[in-house]
Amino acid sequence: MEQSDATAVAQVRAGNPDAYRVLVERHSHSVFRLAFRMTGNEQDAEDLVQETFLRAYRQIGKFDGRASFSTWLYRIAANCSLDLIRARKRRQEHQTPVNEDGEEVGAALPAADPTPDRLAFSGELKQLLAPALQGLSPMERTAFVLRHYEGMCIEEIGRALGVNAGAAKHSVFRAVQKLRRTLEPALSSARS
């Protein structure tokens, strides 16, 4: 019979590190997907998965069981991702102009002006999506990824990010607003 997350957590907390294997094997794929969408890079995502599970193991005594283990894990993964993204931003700041949100000016824009010809191919269109996502501020990106790809509700996103629901909602709204600004012209061109 499959062991529940709660049972595995209890065993780990009781001093059995091998019980952690169930949790790692069960949640690695979803944490990887989250990390990949946050970083846009497979190698960084793999590093973040490992860092997430190591941090979670060290902090498992703080897991109070009010949220599900996966929500709690996502919170750690999101924070690891935010740390990585912010550290990168800090290093880039002296080279790249940034706006008041800490995002690169123009980062949300596609690499080349999309034209109807280029966008006639769905593959070309797909190429605009990753830069659009990477152009969001770290908080907006995290909130959007959790909402859009992981299907978490606003309340859960707030818990995962350690902010109130209003702030989480605002981050999702701003993310959508920016994505629309970036992608809508290209999508309109593709349709015409």
Next chain:
Amino acid sequence: MKHLNEDELVLHYYGERQDPEVERHLAACEDCRAHLKSLTRVLDAMSALEAPEPHETYGSRVWHHIAPQLTQSPARWWTGWFAPRRLVAAAAMAALLVAAFLAGRVSQRRQIAGLSAPVRERILLVAVGDHLERSQMILAELVNNESKGPVDISDEQQRAEDLVGENRLYRQAALKSGDRAVSSVLDELERVLLEIAHSPSKLNSAEFDEIRRRIESEGILFKIRVVSTNLRGREMPAGSGKAGRTL
């Protein structure tokens, strides 16, 4: 009812606002339907952004990678590295590992095309030795920095970031050759390097103290020194000149 704003439409798209009033308005208002359609097109397009699906054994791979670091109970993760028994055990293990790894692996100098597996392994060890020395320098610089005010570690960060990629390759090579203990030391080093690379560039004294504490409490400098010393001692095979070093 007045027109729906974008935020309301976003909540509607994600099913977070199931309001009959909104549904009725959308049914009656062409402008809001067009607005929702445009929003839906963008968000649906974002769904096409796929993440690569890791191999089905990925979870198991992650487990094997982190399991050696989970030997302590979670609550005592950062403590205990300075326990003399543990340090002696770590030193003994590292020494045994390096000795076993190098023993009998010395061969005569050959042309690059004809390198045997033992020679390739030896060259790898030389490279690992260099890598450990450079890593050690960064960690030592941080630990020995006695600044009292804010500290700029951007230089160390850049170097740490450069070393992370190399470290990953050496760790994988050590794992492939079955040297789990060396790969474990490299594993620990990688986490420390990542932590340095991901920290803020300018640290206040408390943040900087925390970084130093983490380096010291992991005992990683000690482990690196043990491994490096052993590598240097065996770098020059008896009677074979500078074999390996010249490649």
